[in-house]
Amino acid sequence: MGLLVEGKWVDRWYDTEKTGGRFVRSEAGFRNWVTADGSPGPSGEGGFEAQRGRYHLFVSYACPWAHRTLIFRKLCGLEEMIGLSVVHPFMGDEGWTFEPGPKVVGDPIGDAKRLHQVYTRAKSDFTGRVTVPILWDRERGTIVNNESSELIRMFDGPFRQLAGGAFAERPSMYPEALREEIDAVNARVYDAINNGVYKAGFATTQDAYEEAVDELFVALDEMEARLSKQRYLVGEQVTEADWRLFTTLARFDHVYFHHFKCAKRRIRDYPNLFNYLKELYQVPGVAETTHFDHIAEHYYTSHETINPHRILPRLPDPGLDAPHDRGA
Helix, strand or coil: CCEEECCEEECCCCCCHHHCCCCCCCCCCCECCCECCCCCCCCCCCCCECCCCCEEEEECCCCHHHHHHHHHHHHCCCCCCCEEEECCCCCECCECECCCCCCCECCCCCCCCEHHHHHHHHCCCCCEECCCCEEEECCCCEEEECCHHHHHHHHHHHHHHHHCHHHHHCCCCCCHHHHHHHHHHHHHHHHHHHCHHHHHHCCCCHHHHHHHHHHHHHHHHHHHHHHCCCCECCECCCCHHHHHHHHHHHHHHHHHHHHCCCCCCCHHHCHHHHHHHHHHHCCCCCHHHCCHHHHHHHHHHHCCCCCCCCCCCCCCCCCCCCCCCCCC
16 A cells, blocks of 8 residues: 655555554545536536546445445446446555456556556646545546545436436435435444444554444444334435445455454344345345455455465355345
């Protein structure tokens, strides 16, 4: 896990000494929005109009943040509209790469061999972490946005409307009447669960680890209680809050429980969370976006500070195809 410094690649791990052993995630560096007419969005500049074939998505199947965008690309009917490149699951000294491997899909735009080359193609002196997902604009030759929480709203907004038909008619996963509650749930889930597993796994002091892992399981207990009263996180319909939690839950027993030492309980030990996880996984199309081979290979082989011998454990079947009891 490295970064670019003024356009030059540097193989440098997170500096947790400056933060008391705590992992601190950096913010996304590109924050433009695709809109229906190309007008500016909530941040960044305008000029990015929703159009078929204009945009290309770079992802890792292992990454939970990128997985969000894959789910929305599928559920919003955008697979023929937005192209896709997939990096190799192993992230070593060169960061994410397009080294040949099962399910790897190269860069058809600039034939990049390393993902950081996509960043410097957009901004030659870029400084920051090289992360996925990335939405690339073929017309302007630049990165539009690399913040997953914003990309999924673009996919569910102007892109879904452009897809037309049943996709355009489907209710928004960020309905106006529920936005305040969705935002509150998202904030809690992001800090304590989505990012919480990383704060536990990448902690370099006992105190930082215990602080993160304790808060993680408090939040999981809260979500378990919430789902004992209602089918989804915000009422009786699937919203973006559910998919933002899903990508962490799907990886939890497979990698976070062992690799990130989040070992107090498994998701399958939570009756409501596990049934909810199975229900979401079985939504048509979602399993196709979920690649446990890439997930396991990435986490267990890429983090040398956690697993220095890169031993890939024998892992059980996630069990997400089993029946759930959360209704039709």
